[in-house]
Amino acid sequence: MYIPTYEDMLAAHVRIAPHIRRTPVRTSEYLNELTGAELFFKCENFQEPGAFKVRGASNAVFGLDEDQAAKGVATHSSGNHASCLSYAAKRRGIPCNVVMPYTAPQAKKDTVRRYGGQITECEPSTSSREETFAKVQAATGGDFIHPYNDHRVIAGQGTCAKEFIEQTDGLDTVIAPIGGGGMISGTCLTLSNLAPETQVIAAEPEQADDAYRSFKAGHIIADDAPKTIADGLLVPLKDLTWHFVSDHVSDILTVSEAEIIESMKLSWKHLRIVMEASSSVSLAAILKNKDRFAGKRVGIIITGGNVDLDTLPWTT
Amino acid sequence: MYIPTYEDMLAAHVRIAPHIRRTPVRTSEYLNELTGAELFFKCENFQEPGAFKVRGASNAVFGLDEDQAAKGVATHSSGNHASCLSYAAKRRGIPCNVVMPYTAPQAKKDTVRRYGGQITECEPSTSSREETFAKVQAATGGDFIHPYNDHRVIAGQGTCAKEFIEQTDGLDTVIAPIGGGGMISGTCLTLSNLAPETQVIAAEPEQADDAYRSFKAGHIIADDAPKTIADGLLVPLKDLTWHFVSDHVSDILTVSEAEIIESMKLSWKHLRIVMEASSSVSLAAILKNKDRFAGKRVGIIITGGNVDLDTLPWTT
Numbered sequence: 290m291y292i293p294t295y296e297d298m299l300a301a302h303v304r305i306a307p308h309i310r311r312t313p314v315r316t317s318e319y320l321n322e323l324t325g326a327e328l329f330f331k332c333e334n335f336q337e338p339g340a341f342k343v344r345g346a347s348n349a350v351f352g353l354d355e356d357q358a359a360k361g362v363a364t365h366s367s368g369n370h371a372s373c374l375s376y377a378a379k380r381r382g383i384p385c386n387v388v389m390p391y392t393a394p395q396a397k398k399d400t401v402r403r404y405g406g407q408i409t410e411c412e413p414s415t416s417s418r419e420e421t422f423a424k425v426q427a428a429t430g431g432d433f434i435h436p437y438n439d440h441r442v443i444a445g446q447g448t449c450a451k452e453f454i455e456q457t458d459g460l461d462t463v464i465a466p467i468g469g470g471g472m473i474s475g476t477c478l479t480l481s482n483l484a485p486e487t488q489v490i491a492a493e494p495e496q497a498d499d500a501y502r503s504f505k506a507g508h509i510i511a512d513d514a515p516k517t518i519a520d521g522l523l524v525p526l527k528d529l530t531w532h533f534v535s536d537h538v539s540d541i542l543t544v545s546e547a548e549i550i551e552s553m554k555l556s557w558k559h560l561r562i563v564m565e566a567s568s569s570v571s572l573a574a575i576l577k578n579k580d581r582f583a584g585k586r587v588g589i590i591i592t593g594g595n596v597d598l599d600t601l602p603w604t605t
Numbered sequence: 606m607y608i609p610t611y612e613d614m615l616a617a618h619v620r621i622a623p624h625i626r627r628t629p630v631r632t633s634e635y636l637n638e639l640t641g642a643e644l645f646f647k648c649e650n651f652q653e654p655g656a657f658k659v660r661g662a663s664n665a666v667f668g669l670d671e672d673q674a675a676k677g678v679a680t681h682s683s684g685n686h687a688s689c690l691s692y693a694a695k696r697r698g699i700p701c702n703v704v705m706p707y708t709a710p711q712a713k714k715d716t717v718r719r720y721g722g723q724i725t726e727c728e729p730s731t732s733s734r735e736e737t738f739a740k741v742q743a744a745t746g747g748d749f750i751h752p753y754n755d756h757r758v759i760a761g762q763g764t765c766a767k768e769f770i771e772q773t774d775g776l777d778t779v780i781a782p783i784g785g786g787g788m789i790s791g792t793c794l795t796l797s798n799l800a801p802e803t804q805v806i807a808a809e810p811e812q813a814d815d816a817y818r819s820f821k822a823g824h825i826i827a828d829d830a831p832k833t834i835a836d837g838l839l840v841p842l843k844d845l846t847w848h849f850v851s852d853h854v855s856d857i858l859t860v861s862e863a864e865i866i867e868s869m870k871l872s873w874k875h876l877r878i879v880m881e882a883s884s885s886v887s888l889a890a891i892l893k894n895k896d897r898f899a900g901k902r903v904g905i906i907i908t909g910g911n912v913d914l915d916t917l918p919w920t921t
Binding site for chain 2: 313315317318319334335557561564598599601603604
């Protein structure tokens with residue numbers, strides 16, 4: 290397996306700069322008082338398709354040679370990766386095929402289609418997904434862009450931490466949620482080179498704590514079907530992300546569902562931004578471990594803001 | 606009555622710069638496609654106390670001489686002006702007295718108190734409010750800072766349009782909601798000098814359209830008790846704001862309650878920011894009058910983001 294390098298991340302940043310936003314950093318005097326830390330929130334929810342995943346997707350799409358680009362890209366995802374890959378492919382004007390269970394929320398399908406993605410539906414099972422995906426790929430020749438276990442994707446996600454360090458005057462710690470580990474891996478890739486003194490901490494729901502248990506055990510543990518409101522964090526680590534997590538992450542902190550919802554509401558109220566439950570895991574971990582972060586300059590990556598406003602966790 | 610000048614606005618900007626945020630400008634490819642215009646959203650909801658009113662309040666508070674500052678400031682308001690004035694007074698370390706009906710939402714009282722404001726409750730009637738306020742002012746000697754009919758406040762609000770023009774490469778139109786007219790007056794003050802070719806348009810709820818009717822009639826019409834979800838826009842124009850509205854506003858556009866809610870939800874979803882119903886009136890007016898804005902560079906002032914997340918209009 291090819292491990293992406295710091296130079297790959299730098300090249301990715303140049304490649305994707307015209308296609309992504311250099312997202313702003315928000316602060317809140319109130320949340321600083323509440324936590325005793327100095328918090329900086331990097332708003333990846335402000336990317337046009339609403340998630341950091343547009344970085345990795347754009348790096349993969351705009352790095353294709355002309356021959357492959359003509360055949361397009363393909364993936365299986367029912368989350369932000371699908372819409373971000375569709376968005377990037379639309380910007381380059383190439384096909385994007387997405388395999389998605391027919392049970393995926395209509396809103397997610399609508400977003401993929403709005404960006405020109407072509408959806409092929411499958412049954413909500415791993416075997417059906419793999420079989421359907423193989424057929425789609427054979428028919429189209431689309432390059433498979435994995436949501437996180439892909440060196441181009443990780444190099445792309447690493448550009449976020451580069452901007453974050455440039456936008457702040459250094460950080461003691463960067464904290465981000467962990468699912469498959471794409472953002473955390475990119476963050477490790479960048480910070481281990483650019484700011485090796487900055488700690489990288491991952492945050493995870495207790496109810497989907499496979500990365501935490503992997504970290505403690507020293508090898509990947511994948512769960513069958515975790516259940517959490519943080520629906521961007523259900524997927525397990527893979528070999529490439531495990532490389533970065535095991536090599537450079539300082540710690541993984543877990544939080545309860547109630548703590549995630551409380552943190553989500555607190556962020557909406559005081560930062561006045563719309564962020565996903567998956568993004569709220571980080572602040573929840575800080576609030577649960579105040580002593581650990583007190584007095585420090587802490588960077589929090591707000592990973593996404595695609596939320597169903599009709600079914601908010603505190604109103605339903 | 607003293608009409609604030611462009612130089613007053615410039616002096617205000619220097620005075621308040623250390624105490625306010627130079628708020629970012631957001632864009633959305635999706636909302637551009639939807640409206641056919643090029644939209645720029647100035648995020649005053651990102652001020653620490655969550656509203657543009659911190660500009661005018663800070664200009665008034667930091668412009669006081671030492672003698673008056675020792676006695677502090679006073680106002681009657683149950684909205685963003687009360688919390689923004691408390692916030693500014695706290696930053697200067699001076700007293701802030703607020704008269705508020707005992708029926709005001711607990712959350713609003715909590716915010717004022719969090720910023721050190723001293724609340725005196727009154728009955729929810731104009732006579733009780735005026736009587737109570739007179740007593741408080743006599744006892745404290747606090748300088749009365751009206752929420753909008755005050756030249757210092759208007760000069761302060763005008764700093765937002767200055768930043769907006771600096772942050773964009775010129776705008777064809779700036780649109781903002783109108784209640785008492787403080788923000789619109791400040792915007793007129795600034796743009797009539799800095800960018801006289803830029804149109805200023807006000808947006809108002811149909812159910813509180815006193816500014817619209819005043820504008821058409823050529824004199825102030827004040828309603829008794831308008832009812833709208835845009836609860837920041839209930840108050841009538843006064844002589845100072847009428848001066849600017851009648852002199853420089855190009856038009857006032859009105860929208861229905863359903864249109865406000867639709868626009869609010871659309872903004873939350875695609876800009877991923879939390880904004881008040883009062884702030885959503887502007888985008889609603891653009892969506893209702895697409896032909897008028899198509900092809901134009903339109904600046905929208907997002908006036909505030911203090912929302913009760915437990916009672917959102919589309920979930921209750």
